[in-house]
Amino acid sequence: MYSMPPYPYLATDYGTQLSLFTHHMWIGGFLIVGAAAHAAIFLVRDYDPTTRYNDLLDRVLRHRDAIISHLNWVCIFLGFHSFGLYIHNDTMSALGRPQDMFSDTAIQLQPIFAQWVQNTHALAPSLTAPGATTSTSLTWGGSELLAVGGKVAMLPIPLGTADFLVHHIHAFTIHVTVLILLKGVLFARSSRLIPDKANLGFRFPCDGPGRGGTCQVSAWDHSDVWGTISDQGIVTHITGGNFAQSSITINGWLRDFLWAQASQEDLKSIMALRFPRFSQGLAQDPTTRRIWFGIATAHDFEIHDDITEERLYQNIFASHFGQLAIIFLWTSGNLFHVAWQGNFESWIQDPLHIRPIAHAIWDPHFGQPAVEAFTRGGATGPVNIAYSVGGWFHLQPKWKPSLSWFKNAESRLNHHLSGLFGVSSLAWTGHLVHVAIPGSRGEYVRWSNFLDIPPHPQGLGPLLTGQWNLYAQNPDSSSHLFSTSQGAGTAILTLLGGFHPQTQSLWLTDIAHHHLAIALIFLIAGHMYRTNFGIGHSIKDLLEAHIPPGGRLGRGHKGLYDTINNSVHFQLGLALASLGVITSLVAQHMYSLPAYAFIAQDFTTQAALYTHHQYIAGFIMTGAFAHGAIFFIRDYNPAQNEDNVLARMLDHKEAIISHLSWASLFLGFHTLGLYVHNDVMLAFGTPEKQILIEPIFAQWIQSAHGKTSYGFDVLLSSTSGPAFNAGRNIWLPGWLNAVNENRNSLFLTIGPGDFLVHHAIALGLHTTTLILVKGALDARGSKLMPDKKDFGYSFPCDGPGRGGTCDISAWDAFYLAVFWMLNTIGWVTFYWHWKHITLWQGNVSQFNESSTYLMGWLRDYLWLNSSQLINGYNPFGMNSLSVWAWMFLFGHLVWATGFMFLISWRGYWQELIETLAWAHERTPLANLIRWRDKPVALSIVQARLVGLAHFSVGYIFTYAAFLIASTSGKFG
Structure with missing residues (x-):
């Protein structure tokens, strides 16, 4: 009834199917036992040995010892081996050694004969039976039912190690049931113990103390001992995706089948609302673990109930739209x-x-x-x-892309390159040319007149005749007033270089030209990869062609395409690494090459934007390494990547980590040593004994690009050289003026203070990278803990039996690296802010003199610029900085709270929550809401996460308030 359902739509009514299967199995069990019972009664009451001499029944009775002993041997064999496999799995599971269990992912026991039988009954792939509307295939899977015209023609459930084990348990219970029933039937008339058993009837208790051992040997007793055939195993295929994992241990059956199923009815009303819905196991946890682990794993789609690879990709894809929303x-x-x-x-x-x-x-x-x-x-x-409401009703998501759609890397890259970057850049160029540039010249284009105003006096003529240079002629003059026609030109695509004299931002016509070039490059790049049309490159071929010369560096990039394309964590790690670097570059370029009109004169906005983007970049880049580590734990396949760049990187991890460690130690000792030396010299009143090192290499690079103040006289800074003349007369005429003006942040003049702080930043960057790289490269295992990958991404310790295994998970490396990342971003933003405050105030010498020793940073940057915050509340009352003063204190409070989680840790919070729960239960109104969960202590990992979150948020709030108040207090 379940494998070949005769009733329409029965196949998709799982509750009915489950009930019918269980009902009929129970009925069948009772009927079979009843058949054996009546066979025994027949032998006791109706069998006449004199009329049935030497016939089939008589010979069965005379060979009963052989039959029963053979059945007995089979039962003992099945029992010891089946239960032995289960107990072995339970032990290995308890010891935390899943790799030594009998399962589909470790030691396999595949039911090959049953699989062969299934295969002989299945159609060949891609063939269709006469009259059927779809092809049959063994790849349907247990959770995806393929209905044909409302019925499932056949449901070939894929069989694996778990099925092998449970079917042998079925075989054991069936054989034991048959053994007991058959023994009762064959010994119903007599046995060596009671030769005259037929005279005592079908059911008798004992034959008294005079005949010891005659209790419970009647045929009735045999039919009563094992009354039904064990049947639950096949039913559990319908209960969900945890069968293959849970059914290979006895504990798994007790916990995930009997307990879970028994609990469902009692908890049904609660379960409908109980968090988390994606994990039924967690949802039934009676403690606060349910909340913490639920929050922690909410976005870890890979471990959710009933997840498949296709559904995983669909969930990730859908979440992108949630983020965009x-x-x-x-x-x-x-x-x-x-x-x-x-x-x-x-x-x-x-x-x-x-x-x-x-x-x-x-x-x-x-x-x-x-x-x-x-x-x-x-x-x-x-x-x-x-x-919008109508659209919400109408656009319910029906279309879910297939797995092959997500793994079509070439098409995705082409569309992202040409569509996302190419077309969007072209559209932005169109907006600049048609709307923004006319607006900057006092001519406002709106929906009502955009078809009437040509962006250039000659229209499309220069484009169609190939005289593109006409679009660059007659640019805005240096006397142009933004948003007016005074000094305005007619050019739309230029390469002037430098900044608009009034707005101090890039020329809009330069920006339009830049975006048009970007659009052209990416529209061409979007045709680079081969898709349905057979032209272009295959990424796999490109990667596998990258083999080092002579093979001295292994197999190059072989195996990388499939590794990357089949791992969402690898793809996310690469995307985050790229985006993190880009975000940091955005922070850098938004102040040095400001694109928005007048933003260069809004100092508070510039400071906030720089700091904001650097923090974002830091979190994104650490996230890249985190997902890289998860890739190595969950998705990395050594056989698929044998001797390629990934494998060789893992093989050389000691060299990589030790070199990074050396660089961090070198930078740390030397940079801090110079700062401390200079502090001591200042304290002793001998500032002339400071060690001040000029950044001559960085100054030379600035000079090569046109900065003349250092006197290097090289390339663009050499007024007699060809590069200088070309730069003046042929391209970017405004560049050299901008570089040598001290009113902008294009090339800041640098000295010993900059040299020291850049090396401090380098120390932070290298140490952060060291921790993250070590966490990722050691994620699969180390000499201390070779089997680390089996413990997952985050684990606290492996118990006292393996000393030193605390704090070495890949998550712990990420956790520690975030502190270093925040430190580094702090040094970056402190440096940027102080340098610019002195630049904007016309007091650059303060930074140059005070930034070479630590006390100068503490006194002349942090303390001096805190005065605005201190005056947020003063004897004269409140002012415009009060909110920042309050936020400064609040940020410190949140930051300090983090240390209570990081130091006081976990039991304290359990007791606190218990007292809060107790107080609420005894308070009117508050006691209307009952807390059903028993409070338990946070795990070590959870407490660290909560502490890290408070530390990070408090740190950022504190500095944000300091930055905004100190800048706006000075400049408005």
């Missing part, structure tokens, strides 16, 4: 508040003298200003969001 919601919130409460209209009239304000809260009620904020330009009223 949050980003757009955040952006729309910013835009709405600026439109509702900002002063954008008045700011653009005079951006140099009017301060931009996003939250001028005069009327906090949603009155007329809010209505106008929701109203598009030219419309009479606000946007009607009814269409």
Whole structure:
């Protein structure tokens, strides 16, 4: 009834199927036992040996000892071996050695004969039986039912080691049942112990103390001992994806089948709402572990119940849209508040003298200003969001991409290169040329007139005739006033270099030219990889062609394509590494090459943007190494990557780690040594004895790019050289002016203070990298713990029996590296901020003199610039810095709370939660909500995570308040 269901749609009604299967198995068991019972009664009451001499039944009775002994041997063999395998698995599981268990992923016992029988009954792949509407295949899987016209024609459940074990347990119980029943039947008339048993009838208790041992030997007693055939094993295929893992140990059966199934009915009403729904095992945990582990594993789709590789990719894909929704919601919130409460209209009239304000809260009620904020330009009223609700009803996700769609790397790369980067850059060029550049010249393009205003006087003529240089002629003059026609030109694509004299940002026509070039490059790049059309490169061929000369460095990139394409963690690690570096470069370029008009004169915004992007970059880059480590634990296959670059990197990990360690130690001792030496000299009143080293290599590079103040006289800084003349006359005429002006941040003048702080930053970067690289390369194992990969990404210790195994998981390396990353970002942002404050104030000498010793940093940067925060509340009352003063204190509080988790640790919090629960249960109103979970202590890993989160958030809040208050307090 379940493998060949005759009723329409029965195949997809799992509750009915389960009930019918169990019902019929129980009925069948009772009927079979009843058959044996009546056979015994027949032998006791109706059998006449005189009329049945030497016939089949008589010969069975005379050979009963042979039959029973053979059956007995089979039962003993099946019992010892089946239970032996289970007990072995239970022991290995308890000892934490899954690699020594009998399972599909370790020591395999495949039911090859049953699989062969299944294969002989299955159609060949891609063939269809006459009249069927789809092909049959053994790859359907237990969780995916293939219905044909409302019925499942056949359900060939894939069999593995777990099925092998449970079927032999079935065989054992069936054989024991048959042994007992058959013995009862064959010995119903007599035995050596009671030769006259037929005279005592079918059911008798004992034959008294005079005949010892005659209790419980009647035929009835035999039918009562093992009354049913064990049948649950096959049913459990329907219970979910944990069968293959749980059913190979007895404990797994007790916990994941009997206990879980028994609990389902009692917990059904709670389970519907009980977190986490993705893990039924966790959802039934009666302690607060349920909450902590639920939060910790919410996004670890790979370990969720009923997950398949295809569903994993679909979940990740769907979550991208959730993230985009949050980003757009955040952006729309910013835009709405600026439109509702900002002063954008008045700011653009005079951006140099009017301060931009996003939250001028005069009327906090949603009155007329809010209505106008929701109203598009030219419309009479606000946007009607009814269409959004209609779209939500209409666009329920029905389309779920297949696994092959996700693994089509060439198509994805082509679309991302040409679509994401190429087309979007082209669209941005279009906006700049058609809207932004005319706007900067006082001509405003709107929906009502965008078809009437050509972006260039000659239109498309120069493009179609090949005279592209005409688009660069007549650029804006140096006297151009932004957003007016005064001094404006007509060029749309230029290569001027330098900055607009008034806005101190890049020329809009340079930016448009840059984005057009980027668009062209990426549109071409988007046709690079081979897809359905047979042209272009295969990434696999490209990778495998990279073999080192002479083979002295192994097999190169062989095996990398499949390794990367089949590991979401490897792909995520690469993406995060790229994005982290790009984000840090964004921080660098947003202040040195400002693209937005007038942003260079808004010092608070510049400081906030730089700091924001550097913190983001730090977290993303550490995340890259974290997922790299998870790749090595979960996805790395040594056989697939034999002797390629990945394998060789793992083989050489000691050399890599020791060299990084040496670099970190060198930088640490020398940099700190110089700082401490200089501090001592200042303390002794002999500042002239400081060790001050000029960064001559960095100065030479700046000089080569045109900075003349160092006197190197090389390349662009040599006024008599060909490079200088080419730079002046042929390309980037504004570049040399910008480089040598001290009003911008393009090439900051550097000296001994910069030399020292750059080496301090290098120390932080190398130490962070050392910890992360060691965590990733040792993730699979080390000499101390060769089997580390079997413990997963995060584990606290492996108990007292293996001393020294605490704090060595890949997660612990990530945890430690985040502290170093935050330290490093602190040094980076301290340096950037102090350097720029002195630059903006025209007091560069303060940085140059005080940055060469530690007390100078503490006194002249941190303490001196804290004065604005201290004055947030003062004897005269509150002021505009009060909120930052409050945030500064609050950030310190959060930061300090982190240490309570990192030092006081776990039991303290258990007791605290227990007292809170006790107090709530005894307080009116609060006791209406009952806490069902028993509080238990956080694990070591969880406590560290909570501590790290508080440390990070508090640290960032504290510095954010310091940065904004100290900058805005000085410059507004």
